């Protein structure tokens with residue numbers, strides 16, 4: 407029997423990237439990884455604004471990386487996606503699916519007709535009045551932004567099997583790094599403009615937050631402070647640590663430190679919010695991924711600001727490496743970038 411394969415396609419702010427996995431009796435194998443840089447402004451804050459440019463990039467990606475199928479799982483994460491914990495009257499799954507819109511209409515800032523809804527059940531609880539209730543995470547995404555992502559993929563000749571929240575993809579890819587001594591941890595995927603925070607215990611999500619911030623904020627700050635164009639600022643940001651300590655480098659280093667601190671303050675705000683609402687399951691460590699997590703000094707600033715151990719996530723654990731055409735150094739390089747597409751592909755099964 408042919409092995410089953412699945413592709414996760416992540417339309418990010420700076421790149422489109424995809425991963426193909428195959429599922430066999432002997433486990434899951436990473437078969438392909440590819441990415442294509444998007445022109446500046448094609449995706450803004452996680453939302454497609456230039457569909458032609460995104461479609462073209464996806465086409466290039468499919469030509470350049472020889473994926474085995476055109477069926478994909480797509481991710482979404484932007485400001486118009488809301489994830490919040492909610493208690494509903496207890497009901498069967500089938501009933502829940504039929505009546506979800508009715509039950510959640512009052513909690514949504516957008517109309518039910520304009521949204522795509524999902525409810526991820528977590529546990530059964532008893533209300534103060536003694537009624538049986540279902541506690542879970544409500545995911546509500548604005549229909550238009552989801553459709554735009556789907557259309558870009560379809561215009562590029564792909565078939566979208568399903569759409570998933572990128573936060574859940576991060577959880578699927580990295581919530582399995584079993585360190586049995588850790589009960590609850592926060593996974594933080596830092597992109598260019600979007601940062602996904604997922605607090606989970608043994609793979610069960612407890613809290614999800616999508617922040618509109620990331621590595622691009624640092625580049626913007628360097629560009630502004632030093633009066634240099636964005637591409638130059640990007641280079642300075644990525645390499646200042648290796649380039650000695652003249653006046654310019656000192657200024658870059660200071661700007662990076664200040665922006666990283668602002669970023670960490672935001673993360674801490676979200677984790678404090680979580681801690682206040684779930685005092686019983688406190689976060690014991692932080693696992694980071696995403697291109698933005700590569701920023702020099704970020705992990706240390708995050709550890710100091712939260713007083714938690716910070717480790718680098720490995721979305722390729724425990725995947726087997728297939729014939730990807732990538733050498734060990736390239737695999738190491740793409741590791742932090744692959745959490746979202748790997749998690750999307752894992753969700754196909």
Ligand SMILES: Nc1ncnc2c1ncn2[C@@H]1O[C@H](COP(=O)(O)OP(=O)(O)OP(=O)(O)O)[C@@H](O)[C@H]1O
Nearest residue numbers: 418419420421597598599600621622697698700701
């Ligand atoms: N070596 C590095 N040092 C610092 N920052 C880096 C480094 N490499 C990449 N980055 C930053 O990572 C960010 C891109 O990360 P990633 O590819 O995960 O984002 P994205 O998926 O395109 O965007 P988003 O998830 O925000 O929509 C950019 O801001 C880039 O500057």
Ligand SMILES: [Mg+2]
Nearest residue numbers: 418419597746
């Ligand atoms: Mg991303």
